[in-house]
Amino acid sequence: MGAKIRLGILGGGGDSLIGVLHRVASSMYDQFQIVGGVFNPIWEENIGFVEKIGLPTNRVYIDFDTLIEEELKLPEEERMQVVSILTPNFLHFPMAKKLLENGFNVICEKPMTTTFEEAKILESTLQKSNAVFAVTYTYTGYPMIRQMREMIANGDIGKVQKIDAQYYQGWINPIIHDKEKRANTWRLDPEKGGISCCIGDIGTHAFDMIEYVTQLRVEKVLADLNYVYSDNKMDVDGTVLLHCTNNVKGLIRTSQIATGEENSFSVNIYGEKAGLKWQQENPNHLYLLEDGQPLRVLKPGHVYNSELSLEGTKLPPGHPEGIFDSMGNIYKGVAKAIRNEPYNHGEFPTMTDGVRGMNFIERAVESHQKGNVWINID
Amino acid sequence: MGAKIRLGILGGGGDSLIGVLHRVASSMYDQFQIVGGVFNPIWEENIGFVEKIGLPTNRVYIDFDTLIEEELKLPEEERMQVVSILTPNFLHFPMAKKLLENGFNVICEKPMTTTFEEAKILESTLQKSNAVFAVTYTYTGYPMIRQMREMIANGDIGKVQKIDAQYYQGWINPIIHDKEKRANTWRLDPEKGGISCCIGDIGTHAFDMIEYVTQLRVEKVLADLNYVYSDNKMDVDGTVLLHCTNNVKGLIRTSQIATGEENSFSVNIYGEKAGLKWQQENPNHLYLLEDGQPLRVLKPGHVYNSELSLEGTKLPPGHPEGIFDSMGNIYKGVAKAIRNEPYNHGEFPTMTDGVRGMNFIERAVESHQKGNVWINID
């Protein structure tokens, strides 16, 4: 593998969640090293953030154009190899275009652009380059989604005959019913958010997922969207009927007024032989339904999974991937202690926990060996 | 926050899962930087591994004693601040002891030592130092476990009156029934694995968890272990009855012959007012049972959670923490593409996916605006 890939980042500073997500993800397989970027348009915040996260500051740039200019001056073996674009949506297109034109590989957050027109221009820009370009439809990275794709490709469910994808959230509910709030939310402002709110933000995930797992193409759509109020200019809910290749019918259901729903994204594909179902909020379970057979629940890391699925699993069966976060939280507590920052008892297990654990093991064995009698621990 | 904490690592090279877990966890909050260590006792593998994961090689040492010696020569502001011990169990004790005696902070995998005697020695070593020491009982880092602890401390379930923890696995099943295999598995060899297999490996997690969430102390134990075969010297299953402080009774149930179970660790605590239940394989759900009330399911990231719980959550509600892994898998695919390594279509979303997504959004809105009619995509 050799040296790590040199990664630059645009945006994602401050408390940005998408920033955390990309930084952690880039570290996961020991493949990338963040070498610089523009994390914030305000210089003080830009440099302050970099110091806060403990990165070298020498390749933090004042703005995007400077980044391009300065990086191009560096010898190729030092230059950023790939740049991740985490900025507001309207900047995705100009940044991606210029990066591609200057020979950088690109990882771009979704939506890739704000219009289809821009998207097609970007596509032709890419065709003229040798670059790698990725849009982060994140959910396609799940091991069980990869498994689903390969099982369908493999004919495990037969010819696909019915598609149903749901993406329900409730977050816009407290906004939409308040005249003031709905007038002042950027997501509901066509100037800032583009042509669509609900379809644009989450409908695309469902669309991409359907084409990803089935490898069919959606050929035409019929949509009924909901704007709820006449003074509201952006859809916050919508159902889209689909006609796909191979005469397959299906639908995408999206909502941001499904009150109380968090991130309820699910995809159900039925074929002539069996059906497959997956839910984002429980991403380790893939359900296989077959006539006359018990329901089967496939999970990551098992030998019955495809190579592509297994390559995306880092842990043995039974460990939800969130274990990384749990361990991460313990490291975070240790960091506070080392830095002499205040922390609560309970942020990481201490020596005392270790000592008590050893005592427990020995006393339990002693109890058994003495014929199942009570042994004191304390 | 300032510069990152300088972290050294002992063990965890090659394909070690525990190595991946600690590396990813250490990167999660932008707090630690791995500066060196001893990843493998064989020098070629040690240095090869470090090159593979793209770390600088200048502070990779030939063995543990050399690491201590050389690091001590460095000025304090360059020296490793904390060392993680991921080596085989019998090395935990001598390494941790020497590190503490030389002023290093320590993160130690569990079991902390191989005997209670060693554990007590280590404890007194720590008392003579100023070091921070953590044992990685990883499961206590979950946001909903922290929430459970704080709710109990807060009196939300009243005085605790019943404890039941389960840790069931099935992995030893194919080994235990094969005379050859069970004679040659290190976990079943008292020379290598210590006094206990099942209680030592997973029973301790349950024990620590009970004391963590309830803040009670187990006072005495009565155990019935199962060795299954008379020529087998280590327990592979066991039930331990508990008497805790405050006259609370409970039990720990552990098994490695619960065929088909993956990592079925759960903890149920019942109080005079309500009960709390948690399962490791579904770590984002905390169940609150109260007489005359609907069952409530608490999830991470919500305002109703405690500060300690929220501090351990990086994403908004509805995103299982595994999303990091999903994004990590996409970065992994991009890395292959950048390095010109072979990869399959489907390892990361491409420009085409981005273009189709933009097309979908615009066509869906068009269909709605034209009165819910079909619009072609392809």
Place this chain on the structure above:
Amino acid sequence: MGAKIRLGILGGGGDSLIGVLHRVASSMYDQFQIVGGVFNPIWEENIGFVEKIGLPTNRVYIDFDTLIEEELKLPEEERMQVVSILTPNFLHFPMAKKLLENGFNVICEKPMTTTFEEAKILESTLQKSNAVFAVTYTYTGYPMIRQMREMIANGDIGKVQKIDAQYYQGWINPIIHDKEKRANTWRLDPEKGGISCCIGDIGTHAFDMIEYVTQLRVEKVLADLNYVYSDNKMDVDGTVLLHCTNNVKGLIRTSQIATGEENSFSVNIYGEKAGLKWQQENPNHLYLLEDGQPLRVLKPGHVYNSELSLEGTKLPPGHPEGIFDSMGNIYKGVAKAIRNEPYNHGEFPTMTDGVRGMNFIERAVESHQKGNVWINID
């Protein structure tokens, strides 16, 4: 309450499941007594069936018209008070009409008629009578559906803003892809099954359920149905977009080619304050989703339920209603034994089970009293 209501039954003989369902249901609250009917058009099977189920044979009639004629000769206090229609669909209309015209109360299986035209005629027939008329949209009888209706009426979820009902089955999948089979299935024959297969059979349940729980009215529909093959004349899958009163949008999704689905009927209603979700395959759980609150799971029989819901619950919380069936199975085993019919060990618990149980209780208490020691049972 006084004497039981005299019930007549049309159809439901032989192995008819719908027959079992109505007989058991009619006995549940000690309210009805089956006094006669026409269970089968063939006289031998009709009378044979009545003997088999142990009913008196004196009011079993040769056909429907005879039933009407003979029952009308009886004094009113002996005459059937209500007649249940369980015959093939096309007979529902003429039978219901004649019954109403002759002063009988009617319980009619769904679909009530084969056309909307017939339905309107029947409605005006009813208006001219004093009769009670019920259509058995069975699912509205569930305690948690009643609870859902009352919570919505009560404003617990605020103004309804989004409706999504699903009814997915897979049973037609093995038929639809076989040219011979699909040509010879009565459900797919417009002459016998009416205008629609999927919408008619299960879509109506979803439609009725939506209007039942929300008390809104569907005002207009837009449907995309799927016939799969051009030689197939009846829909086997379909999505119907809904516009309801109060400007509420929603949809009904139905399928009989959702391979592997059994009877996956669910209804999700989202309001401005909260959402409610219910699934027929797990009918005792009603999910309440509210922003900033833990997910709540309501179950039957609890004090927090409405009177209407509680009236439909016969058992304390925690007992799935299926307990009746479990006890019914034990009675069935006992019946075989009493009749000296062959049966397997395990069809009902015997004296031996009773004796062992008493022994277990006494030995467990003895073990505890002697200080947690082993006591032999055998």
Place this chain on the structure above:
Amino acid sequence: MGAKIRLGILGGGGDSLIGVLHRVASSMYDQFQIVGGVFNPIWEENIGFVEKIGLPTNRVYIDFDTLIEEELKLPEEERMQVVSILTPNFLHFPMAKKLLENGFNVICEKPMTTTFEEAKILESTLQKSNAVFAVTYTYTGYPMIRQMREMIANGDIGKVQKIDAQYYQGWINPIIHDKEKRANTWRLDPEKGGISCCIGDIGTHAFDMIEYVTQLRVEKVLADLNYVYSDNKMDVDGTVLLHCTNNVKGLIRTSQIATGEENSFSVNIYGEKAGLKWQQENPNHLYLLEDGQPLRVLKPGHVYNSELSLEGTKLPPGHPEGIFDSMGNIYKGVAKAIRNEPYNHGEFPTMTDGVRGMNFIERAVESHQKGNVWINID
């Protein structure tokens, strides 16, 4: 089959839930006819109850001894063939004994007697008779429990190696912590409730279930019970370690202070090849865990189930058995309407529901046929 079996009932009058359960169960397979009994020790309530449930009153007796005396005077072909004992526990033994001695078949609620001594006497009484005797350990009647038993007998999970049964309730929690209440609850009074509360009431179910599904015998027990307060004389919680035939170890966990638990009865059996898990609150799912295979979920009514299991299933897959209750509730509403008793809209579906349903079907098909356009319903 011929005429129904003549059933007498002792106890179960008034609002008794166990009375409802036995009456409904006895009607389920058209096998039994209730001909009389003693439903209440007070004559007015006895006869009043029988009138209320619409049974003939001619064979309702003033007390148990009179029942025996009078029934014996009847010719054998009219005499009660079987008597169900639903009276308080201490009456089970004398009633069962006398019934058996007089040639009646018996169905007896659990616990069969109040002491092991009585149980053994009853057993020898039975041996001298030809009677059929059943104890209603109701849970063994579930189709998936029968399936579990047969799969284990069939070797599907290999030799059993680990048993774990749980029966957790929380109902005694509000009683046990109130000195007054716990002194005045009959279940906690050894004079009335026998030697044990928790083990006696629910522990026996777990014990019977284990022996039922595994066909192993428990050989010895070690128990740790909990009385919580020193003035409380009956156990309300307890763990019982088990050693069974074939050197199988296991445990039974019972509690009535597991606050918030309703009727959380589960049984997990692990064998050398696979494991089987079942939970009473979700009785239609049987989980099969096998190394290297997806988790499988078996459900009632499928072809893959055993004959014994299928015999206990009355409906097709996907219909929870509770559908009987749902239909029963609709019949209940109709009964009110026929009797001119007050009832709420929503207690049964009416003509209007039927008409709207037909309208919906026709409009949905029309929308599709006209090219997916909106069609008005109202």
